[in-house]
Amino acid sequence: MPGAVLIGRCEPEPLLAVAGTFSDEQQLLLQQLRGHLDLLMQEREIIDYSKAEAVCGQLAARMQVVFGAEFLQAAHFAAIPRGGLFVLGMLAYHLDLRPDQITTLDAAADDRTLFAIDDCCLSGTRFRESLNRIATHSVVFCPLYAPEALCSSIASREPRVVNCLPGASLRDTSPTPDDAGYSAWKHQRLSRLVADDYWLGQPLGVAFSWCTPQTRRWDETEGRFMEGWDVVPPSRCLKRRLLLRRLEHDAAVDYLPPLTLNTPHSDTGIRAGGRVLWCRQDAGVVVAKVPQRAGDTASVYGLDTISSELWQMLMLHGSMQHAIQVLLTRYHVASERLWADMSSLVEQMRSEGLIVQCDGIPQGGGPVASSGRGSSD
Template sequence: MINEIDAVLLLDGRRSIEQLLAFTRQPDRESALQALAEGIQANPLWHKLDGARLVIRAWPHPLVAAFGDFSTQQRLLLADLAAQLHEVIPHHRYVDYSAAEQAAERLATALRLRFGQEALSRFHYTAIPRGGWIVLGMLSYLLNLHPEQIGAPGPSGHDSQETWVVVDDCALSGVRFQQFLQRWNLPVVIFCPLFAPRELCLAIERAEPRVEACINAEDLEDVAPVRFGEAYPQWLDERERQMAGDGYWNGIAEYIAFAWCEPETKYWDVEAGCFKAGWNVLPPSLCLKRRMQASSQRSRRNGRARGLARGSARGQAWETIDRQAVGPGPLKADDRVLWASFGASLAVAHFPMEATEPTTCFEFDAIAADMWRALLSTGSLKEAVSLLLENYVVAPEMLRQDLASLMAELEESGIMIQH
């Protein structure tokens, strides 16, 4: 047994089973973990982890882990994913179509109170693609807008006397709205993100003379002060340097996702010195955009697997999510153990109870891997020997001694336990 394969624990669900069910909107932990794993695999970032395996275990406590030969940068990305999952699952805001309609009603009310129905009937309306158009569709019915009021602005300067209401489903830093203003030369703009931090709306009004008002339906909380604690001032200085004028606000808005999309996340790539697309974690079953992403990634994965040699470990690694059962016992894998196949070999990881402690990960050769599977599937030394003798031509006593030696080593290391 040698330490070669990396194992990164992405989710430890000891204290958050009900939160996991609420986040995935699934009825049981097996379905919830499957939905969460499908959401992870729908990320382009996941498929850059060539040959990685995603492993889930539902009992006795939900566990999700990634196995593979990871670079330092890839381990950092997986650590970011783990931190994101542990933060998002207990603190998430999911907006389905019904909730979006209710928020759109609040936005329509706020617009009427600020400008009056007569003025609203003279304004022109557009949206920031693509979620903004969904919200604008709802808003158009609530405000009884005419079709000619809705559309894209004309050429630069053509609409110089018009007031334009720009709608979006959410604004997290204001980058997309900033890009909109740079593209269209409109003198009077009212920006209406359905969800946005109040600080962001105020910052836009201060920074943009063309913006008469920035009105949202509901505020999003800034989670950065709590996330970084005493290190928040230092983080904020670094954040301002990284943003370098992109957007209007440097906080971190609470996680929000819609039935049609999950806003893209970003991470700071130290080597490239810029932000890049980060992880999305919403299950594809809850989000139209994520379902399309999952379908696209699945097609690419299957195409790549077909292009590799039949039976290749790399090809197989792109195909499945490993769902691990407890086994019949009394000999079982410890509650904190997960494993993944890489061709004929096997990686077995023992995750500590405390995240600060190191993870022990071993690689078994083909024979040791078969022994491991036999011990798990039968739960006893005697039955494991009988099962292995069906496939190995070896003296029964020699096989029993070798298997007993491996079992003793596994029990001593805490990987296997006797109930």
């Protein structure tokens, strides 16, 4: 979306908006991404290295109880690249595996049980692809995180899989048969899945310090699952961090939209309202009041010339006194007239809910900028 700008703020509640001029198709896409983003923000757990190490210990203990130490010492172990390599490395220490027990999916001996290790399993698609590379007739699948129901389905439907043990179970977020609307949901879910999918469930998302599993969203226009957004910040994920570094240094990349962060100052007299976002646009400023409900229309205001300068200084310093002093150096106007006009504008912004005013501001004069209403995605 050329020309689009991302606007975000963290306090008092996280908000993210896209500003620009969009076609009907782009607006539909933004609506789909908004729903996908809401889902990810509610259903995505980030697993750091210490938590992953602890769950690896749980998985190792479970494997020892189910199979016994002697069986484990006679088996081969292979990782499903690349996330499984992290898990297998930790499991090798928990289980005290010998170097000759660690192999690859393609090189596993066909006369020994192979433990296939992965960091997570959300649908089973990647495991099915990996199983086609394995020659042995006895496979145990051990994802660090997976829904128990999915593991049971894999074990029952794959003849070569003797067991499927997760280290920790992911919660299934799909409705139950007793919930209202379950039949409609099941019909829709079946229409979107392929015939050989292992189960109907929708597991809670998970992300690791080394990578984030690819998210999917249903595209009504395309009639299929498409790549979704990733909400895990690069600071908390190695894969995301390296990807961002490559994109930032790639001259051919021209699709990264600029990001404007609105950071309110809690110790200032004037600041933006709790659900207000703004950004510079051309020679002015666009201010949007984001509604609480996704389907409601936003109020969008355009400020230019002196009113846009006032807004930016208020957002930066939060002081009417400081803003007036700066504006007096830029415009040949009487101090009393400027105070009156700017105070009137600030009062208009306050009444519209665009700013929160924590100190007294002189009143008087008339507004110097008008506001317009429109829709915002």
